[in-house]
Each structure stands twice: as structure tokens, then as C-alpha cells.
Amino acid sequence: MPILIDRRLNPKDKSLGNRQRFLRRVRTQLKRSIQEQIRAGKIADVDGHHTVSLPAKGTSEPSFRAANDSGRREYVMPGNRSFAPGDRVPKPGQGGGSGSSAGLHASEDDFQFVLSREEVLDLFFEDLELPDLVKLNLKEILASKPRRAGYSVSGSPTNISVARTMRNSHGRRIALRRPKREELEAILRELASLEAGGANPAARQRIASLRAELDRLERRRKVIAFVDPVDIRFNRFDPRPQPNANAVMFCLMDVSGSMGEREKDLAKRFFVLLHLFLKRRYERTELVFIRHTHEAQEVDEDTFFYSTQSGGTVVSTALEEMHRIIKQRYPSQEWNIYAAQASDGDNLPTDSERCLTLMDSEIMRLCQYFAYVEIIDERESEIFGATDNGTSLWRAYRTVKDRWPNLGMSRIARAADIYPVFRQLFTSQPVPQRR
Incomplete structure (x- = not known):
């Protein structure tokens, strides 16, 4: 096993090892702050500039200092008539007779980092072990097309x-x-x-x-x-962004009583990553949020993620609402229609048959791609992780998948499963043949 020795000189009055530990500590705090902002904020704010504040106490490097309360020291103090041992002397310029607590205690402002879009993405994906190939796809710029931009004195x-x-x-x-x-x-x-x-x-x-x-x-x-x-x-000719096509993404989430906070948190993480992917690939991407219990409705982003309403489970209502919105606002001949559905699979067997009929006869004919993610318990991942058995909704979608190659299905049991599942669902798919 090779032994690597770093023989670089330390900076003046600094320790290279301490500096490296300090940088690692600050980077860890940055990643934690970014994750908290993304968890509490809107998914559209992920792909933007972020300002992260760190306490000034944690930004200083460690150093050795003499302890003031130990050891033997000799002092020569000038005599005075105003102060006695133990008196607190205010700092120059702060005054001492106002009676206010302002200015009596030293303080420092928080240290702020302003992160760009790329830095936010790097920090967001790094600790989650996102494969490098998917990183490149997520940061892929829009397709560009050369357009006339005057004349130049040099060229081909x-x-x-x-x-x-x-x-x-x-x-x-x-x-x-x-x-x-x-x-x-x-x-x-x-x-x-x-x-x-x-x-x-x-x-x-x-x-x-x-x-x-x-x-x-x-x-x-x-x-x-x-x-x-x-x-x-x-x-x-200057390259100018060329929109590939208009795209709309339908986000369907089950918020019934069987979906707890853990399941909703995993669904939100998946939708965050999906939003970034579509936003990078299309110039215009619209989001349609549909949440359902025993009834479905189109909601805004805050209601989609943070509403506490709950109830029974009828998954077909979400598919019917999606089909209604497509017919009214997003004709398939003009829009690229994508859909992502997250559910725990808890559904009535009769309604699962209804979902099969809707998917096979209506939804899959209109969608470019449909991704279904089923959130299961970690203990169930050992049982259902490598088998086609599962809930009635999973079995119904498996039947649809055999007929429509543009349907992707996967299961998520923990946060670490989101990115492998995302890569599995959104790799290049064969062009489906319309029926």
C-alpha cells in the first residue's frame, strides 16, 4: 500500500491540516444549509442563487492560546483612583453611562456564502452520490441554433x-x-x-x-x-437558445391517510429532481400539481407539498383529473406531455382495474412518458425489491407496461434510492408507437 507524504510548506502562522479540516467543516455546514433551504422552500427555487449564513464562531481556524485562568504570571499595574480589581471597563468609543446593553458585548456578523446555480447543484447532489453521468445530464444547457447576427471581418x-x-x-x-x-x-x-x-x-x-x-x-x-x-x-452567427418544444409535467401525488410524513418527504425529493431535469432540457416547462385522496383536484405548489388534508384513496380520480386538464389546456399535438406519479400503492382492487383501463385507453396515448414511483417500507424492499408482486395498483401498472414501453415503474424505500430510480426511469427510452 503506497504511503503519501505531503511535504508542502504550511502558510505563515497557519497549519495546513487545520485549514483542511476547517474547509471540510464549512463545506458540511453549507450542504446541510442547502438541504434545509430546499426542503423548506419551493422546488422552483432550487435552480437559483442561494445565500447561506454561517455563524462567525465556526469560521475561525483553531489556534493555541495561553489560558488566562491558569499558570503563574506577574503583572505590573498602574495605579488609579477610578477602578478597583474586578471592575468591567467598557471598550473605547462605546461609552458606559447610557445604561443600555447595546455595545457592552462584542459580537460579529454571520459569515455569508452566495452560491451560484451550479454550486447549489453540486452541493445538492454530492452527498447523495448522484452518478456523474446524471450530473452532466442535469446540467445540460438548452439546445442552441445559430442565427444571423450581422457581419464580421474574419470567419470561414x-x-x-x-x-x-x-x-x-x-x-x-x-x-x-x-x-x-x-x-x-x-x-x-x-x-x-x-x-x-x-x-x-x-x-x-x-x-x-x-x-x-x-x-x-x-x-x-x-x-x-x-x-x-x-x-x-x-x-x-451567434448561438441562441432553441426551445425543443413546449413541455408540461403532471405531478400526481397520493396524500391519503396511508401516506405519512416519510412517504411525502420521499415523494417531494423525487419531484424536486424531476423538476430540475425538465427545466434544464426545455425552455418552457409548465407544472401541473394534482393531489388526491378519494377525490382529486389541481392545486398550487404550496398546497401540493404542505397541505395537511387527508382521507381515503381512489387513484383513478387523479388520472381522470389529468385527462380533463390535458383536453382543456394541453393538446397532445402541440405539447410534450410528461407525468410522474408517487403513491404507496394502497388502493381498492376495483379502482386499480379502473386505473388500468384509463391508462391503457386514454393516458398512455397522450403522454410522451409516464413514470410511476411506489414508495414502500424499508422492510418491504427486501420482499418486493426484485419481484413483480406487490399491491393491486402495482400489478395493474405492470399490465399497462407490457403494452406501452413509455411507462416506467420503480420502487423507493429510502432517500438513497431516489437517484438510482431517477436514472433508471429517465434514461433514453425507445420511441413508442402510437396506437
Whole structure:
């Protein structure tokens, strides 16, 4: 086993080991604070800037100091008539006669960290052991498409703008008075007519002057190029976000009496990660929250996560409400429809048959992808973790899955199962054939 020795010099008056322990301690506090903010806040606030406050007491590095209440010391104190041993002397500038407690005790402000979106995601995923592949997918930027953004003086030859280049060339030739071909042809015709006539002295003098003018114009045409490098312009393209399509995500959660605080907390964690995934992949993503007991209703985000209402369980009401909302607001030919459902599977057998019929005949025909997560007890994970047996709702969805490949199913027993399940459900799926 190799032995690694760090021989780097410590900073002045600092211990490298203490500094590393301090950084680890602060990082742990940051991750704990981020998790508490995400747990108590809205899922839309996860993908944003966060300000995390840490007590100033925990930000200082450990150091050795002489103990004031032990050891032997000798002091020479100046005499005075105002104070006696044991008196408390206020700090300069704070005063002492106001009678107020303000200023009598030293204090420090909390140390604040302002974290960017990427830093928040890194801290949120790091301690949960999210696989690196899924990290890259979650941080994937929107698809971009090049769009015209004017002209530039450099670029690829394939991007040369012929019209703008010739326009610049024409203006430069006019400004520099480059001789035209018509002027040269006129001189050549006059020379030919003079040479065909008599060879009198006046004609010879005219021919000599015309030849000199012709030579000057030809040299000027060579110096002033028809197209100069300063005339060339290239089409410039800037990448701009290109929305893949409009997307809507339906979040269906069972809040009946069988769903306790543990089950709801696991469901919320799953929906947080799902929201981040869709938000990164689509420019426009709408969220529709549906909660159900023995009846279902569309609610806002706060009610979805924090309402204490409870009751019986009829899962088919949530599917019916989802189908109604799709028909009213999200036509399938214009929207990519996704759905995620979290439940403990506790449902009436007759209603599970109703769910099978709704999923097979209506819901799966409209959805791009449907993910069902069943939250079970940790003791049940050993029994149902690797088998198709389970609740009546699980068996009904298994029947639907055999017919529709765009249905994903998995079970969650603890918080550590959320991310492997998420990766399993949201990897690239084969394109389903519409029926």
C-alpha cells in the first residue's frame, strides 16, 4: 500500500491540516444549509442563487492560546483612583453611562456564502452520490441554433457574404477613383484610329500622350484591386437558445391517510429532481400539481407539498383529473406531455382495474412518458425489491407496461434510492408507437 507524504510548506502562522479540516467543516455546514433551504422552500427555487449564513464562531481556524485562568504570571499595574480589581471597563468609543446593553458585548456578523446555480447543484447532489453521468445530464444547457447576427471581418470562407463584400469593394473603388474598363477601351479605340491615319507630327504627339495615359491607368488599376482584403465580410452567427418544444409535467401525488410524513418527504425529493431535469432540457416547462385522496383536484405548489388534508384513496380520480386538464389546456399535438406519479400503492382492487383501463385507453396515448414511483417500507424492499408482486395498483401498472414501453415503474424505500430510480426511469427510452 503506497504511503503519501505531503511535504508542502504550511502558510505563515497557519497549519495546513487545520485549514483542511476547517474547509471540510464549512463545506458540511453549507450542504446541510442547502438541504434545509430546499426542503423548506419551493422546488422552483432550487435552480437559483442561494445565500447561506454561517455563524462567525465556526469560521475561525483553531489556534493555541495561553489560558488566562491558569499558570503563574506577574503583572505590573498602574495605579488609579477610578477602578478597583474586578471592575468591567467598557471598550473605547462605546461609552458606559447610557445604561443600555447595546455595545457592552462584542459580537460579529454571520459569515455569508452566495452560491451560484451550479454550486447549489453540486452541493445538492454530492452527498447523495448522484452518478456523474446524471450530473452532466442535469446540467445540460438548452439546445442552441445559430442565427444571423450581422457581419464580421474574419470567419470561414464558406461564410463569405458576397453581396456585402461587393458593396464594400464598389464603394472603395469609387472613393479611390479606380479607372474603369470603358476608359481604357476608349483610349485604345482612339489609338487605333490615329495609327490608321496619317503619321503627321500632331498625330504622333497625340499617340504618345495617349500611350502614357494608358500606361498610367493600367498601373493604377493594378494598384487599386477590384476586391481588396479590407472589403471582405463574413456572415456572423451567434448561438441562441432553441426551445425543443413546449413541455408540461403532471405531478400526481397520493396524500391519503396511508401516506405519512416519510412517504411525502420521499415523494417531494423525487419531484424536486424531476423538476430540475425538465427545466434544464426545455425552455418552457409548465407544472401541473394534482393531489388526491378519494377525490382529486389541481392545486398550487404550496398546497401540493404542505397541505395537511387527508382521507381515503381512489387513484383513478387523479388520472381522470389529468385527462380533463390535458383536453382543456394541453393538446397532445402541440405539447410534450410528461407525468410522474408517487403513491404507496394502497388502493381498492376495483379502482386499480379502473386505473388500468384509463391508462391503457386514454393516458398512455397522450403522454410522451409516464413514470410511476411506489414508495414502500424499508422492510418491504427486501420482499418486493426484485419481484413483480406487490399491491393491486402495482400489478395493474405492470399490465399497462407490457403494452406501452413509455411507462416506467420503480420502487423507493429510502432517500438513497431516489437517484438510482431517477436514472433508471429517465434514461433514453425507445420511441413508442402510437396506437
